[in-house]
Amino acid sequence: xxxxxxxxxxxxxxxxxxxxxxxxxxxxxxxxxxxxxxxxxxxxxxxxxxxxxxxxxxxxxxxxxxxxxxxxxxxxxxxxxxxxxxxxxxxxxxxxxxxxxxxxxxxxxxxxxxxxxxxxxxxxxxxxxxxxxxxxxxxxxxxxxxxxxxxxxxxxxxxxxxxxxxxxxxxxxxxxxxxxxxxxxxxxxxxxxxxxxxxxxxxxxxxxxxxxxxxxxxxxxxxxxxxxxxxxxxxxxxxxxxxxxxxxxxxxxxxxxxxxxxxxxxxxxxxxxxxxxxxxxxxxxxxxxxxxxxxxxxxxxxxxxxxxxxxxxxxxx
Amino acid sequence: xxxxxxxxxxxxxxxxxxxxxxxxxxxxxxxxxxxxxxxxxxxxxxxxxxxxxxxxxxxxxxxxxxxxxxxxxxxxxxxxxxxxxxxxxxxxxxxxxxxxxxxxxxxxxxxxxxxxxxxxxxxxxxxxxxxxxx
Numbered sequence: 483x484x485x486x487x488x489x490x491x492x493x494x495x496x497x498x499x500x501x502x503x504x505x506x507x508x509x510x511x512x513x514x515x516x517x518x519x520x521x522x523x524x525x526x527x528x529x530x531x532x533x534x535x536x537x538x539x540x541x542x543x544x545x546x547x548x549x550x551x552x553x554x555x556x557x558x559x560x561x562x563x564x565x566x567x568x569x570x571x572x573x574x575x576x577x578x579x580x581x582x583x584x585x586x587x588x589x590x591x592x593x594x595x596x597x598x599x600x601x602x603x604x605x606x607x608x609x610x611x612x613x614x615x616x617x618x619x620x621x622x623x624x625x626x627x628x629x630x631x632x633x634x635x636x637x638x639x640x641x642x643x644x645x646x647x648x649x650x651x652x653x654x655x656x657x658x659x660x661x662x663x664x665x666x667x668x669x670x671x672x673x674x675x676x677x678x679x680x681x682x683x684x685x686x687x688x689x690x691x692x693x694x695x696x697x698x699x700x701x702x703x704x705x706x707x708x709x710x711x712x713x714x715x716x717x718x719x720x721x722x723x724x725x726x727x728x729x730x731x732x733x734x735x736x737x738x739x740x741x742x743x744x745x746x747x748x749x750x751x752x753x754x755x756x757x758x759x760x761x762x763x764x765x766x767x768x769x770x771x772x773x774x775x776x777x778x779x780x781x782x783x784x785x786x787x788x789x790x791x792x793x794x795x796x797x798x799x
Numbered sequence: 800x801x802x803x804x805x806x807x808x809x810x811x812x813x814x815x816x817x818x819x820x821x822x823x824x825x826x827x828x829x830x831x832x833x834x835x836x837x838x839x840x841x842x843x844x845x846x847x848x849x850x851x852x853x854x855x856x857x858x859x860x861x862x863x864x865x866x867x868x869x870x871x872x873x874x875x876x877x878x879x880x881x882x883x884x885x886x887x888x889x890x891x892x893x894x895x896x897x898x899x900x901x902x903x904x905x906x907x908x909x910x911x912x913x914x915x916x917x918x919x920x921x922x923x924x925x926x927x928x929x930x931x932x933x
Contacts, residue, residue: 583845
């Protein structure tokens with residue numbers, strides 16, 4: 483594929499087109515991703531997540547600068563929500579990073595969630611692979627503004643930053659399951675605001691409880707203010723060191739294998755689902771079946787088990 | 800999953816009057832398009848770099864300072880230079896009638912002046928989008 487050669491050469495238009503291919507789930511997608519497979523695994527993938535308005539894009543902007551100063555090529559994938567009603571989206575994250583628009587060492591791509599839950603879009607993971615193969619050293623993935631359970635970012639990043647801001651609730655909020663458990667690095671942003679120290683203390687408390695229960699070492703908590711440009715150096719150094727440490731102690735490969743497992747499960751599931759849909763003509767038959775279940779002519783579990791058993795038998799012949 | 804039309808809305812030049820640009824960005828989102836909004840004070844270079852990275856189908860430019868005759872054609876020119884001449888450029892803002900022909904001949908495919916209903920913009924997008932039977 484000519485496209486693959488151009489991606490590997492880092493040509494902007496080819497990379498942009500390729501991201502559209504995975505985003506649109508076009509039929510060239512599978513061949514493209516397989517062709518790039520051998521060239522992936524070199525980039526460091528940093529995830530940034532947190533509630534809407536926490537300052538994720540502005541923080542990403544600051545980190546782009548730090549990575550550029552260190553001579554790295556940086557790609558950013560910024561995900562924003564699609565409207566569940568119209569399918570449209572207003573992608574405004576790159577507005578905060580627009581100073582880097584003409585830097586050839588920076589590639590910013592906005593993606594709409596397109597109905598995918600979990601804080602990223604269905605094409606995000608494949609987009610990461612494209613940037614990786616195209617020679618970007620660092621890939622920053624910014625999720626949509628998340629609530630409490632959109633945690634898919636953990637599956638595609640080497641390091642997850644959870645960005646929080648003061649004034650979003652008491653420590654019970656922080657103790658709840660889900661989002662608060664996924665940070666490898668906790669960032670208290672807008673630290674110039676009232677309540678920042680208290681928020682830090684609350685996070686420390688929650689993480690201390692966690693450490694006492696399962697013995698995991700506590701992640702770092704860093705205070706930043708993008709407005710005053712404070713704490714950014716420290717955050718950047720922390721991220722760089724953490725990445726090196728994880729490369730050295732094997733954590734990085736453990737994590738990446740987990741990612742492959744999740745991805746493999748997902749692809750298998752999707753393909754099996756497609757197969758069942760095709761073989762059993764699911765959508766064509768379902769209204770008849772629904773009617774039968776409703777009239778109590780058949781029972782859900784026995785009907786489905788019988789149907790699948792029959793499908794299995796006919797395939798063995 | 801199907802192909803989505805992606806549109807960049809940008810304000811080149813130095814005026815900060817972004818009400819129109821924001822209005823159109825929101826209206827196009829509500830019409831079901833994916834809109835990339837880049838904000839005020841963009842250079843033709845940053846607008847074009849964004850259009851290519853974001854793989855957009857359209858670039859919509861909004862300008863109220865009077866510099867449209869310089870900046871709009873410059874965007875078209877840069878797109879062509881970077882082998883992205885297939886991206887369709889349209890514009891809006893306070894643009895005098897006598898400039899319309901000049902802009903058209905310089906590759907701006909449509910100009911929407913104050914008072915244009917949003918349905919006109921959508922009709923333009925739908926009739927010029929890729930894959931549309933010409």
